[in-house]
Amino acid sequence: MAQGIRGKARAATTSPHIEVRRSEIHGTGVFASREIARGTKVLEYVGEKIGKAEAERRSIAQIERASASGGAAVFVFELNSRYDIDGDVPWNTARFINHSCSPNCEVEIARGRIWIVARRRIRAGEELSYDYGYDFEAFEEHPCRCGSRACAGYIVRTGLRRRLKRVLAENSKPGA
Ligand SMILES: [Zn+2]
Numbered sequence: 001m002a003q004g005i006r007g008k009a010r011a012a013t014t015s016p017h018i019e020v021r022r023s024e025i026h027g028t029g030v031f032a033s034r035e036i037a038r039g040t041k042v043l044e045y046v047g048e049k050i051g052k053a054e055a056e057r058r059s060i061a062q063i064e065r066a067s068a069s070g071g072a073a074v075f076v077f078e079l080n081s082r083y084d085i086d087g088d089v090p091w092n093t094a095r096f097i098n099h100s101c102s103p104n105c106e107v108e109i110a111r112g113r114i115w116i117v118a119r120r121r122i123r124a125g126e127e128l129s130y131d132y133g134y135d136f137e138a139f140e141e142h143p144c145r146c147g148s149r150a151c152a153g154y155i156v157r158t159g160l161r162r163r164l165k166r167v168l169a170e171n172s173k174p175g176a
Pocket residue numbers: 100101102144145146147148150151152153154
């Protein structure tokens with residue numbers, strides 16, 4: 001658990017809209033503690049602001065760690081052309097939000113801050129999710145268990161899911 005702890009200890013972020021508990025999708029999840037209206041800024045995605053070179057270095061380290069542990073865990077978010085946010089800090093509660101192929105939240109970046117925003121009305125008790133937007137590369141390392149009807153089986157961003165289905169169909173043919 002010591003890995004990923006950098007900087008001073010801080011209280012974990014929270015919001016009146018959420019509660020954190022075990023998830024059926026993966027590990028720990030973040031859930032709506034009350035009904036949330038569409039467009040609500042549910043929780044801020046916080047972390048360390050870092051330059052591009054450092055972000056690159058940390059992303060690679062996080063990918064390597066994730067492949068070793070079987071988890072999906074890249075926490076570096078692009079903030080703007082100069083800086084990224086590394087959300088792999090203990091006080092970033094939003095790092096527990098799981099990916100879904102039919103997410104009820106989306107990420108919005110405004111004025112140097114990253115927000116998890118409700119993209120539709122969310123009922124109390126629903127697990128919060130957003131599209132991790134992963135590339136196609138090494139998709140096999142990121143199986144998805146979101147359980148939605150639209151689930152692609154792996155965590156890749158929406159625009160790549162049709163291509164993923166084609167590749168999976170090809171691979172399942174005998175002799176492939
Ligand atoms: Zn899925």
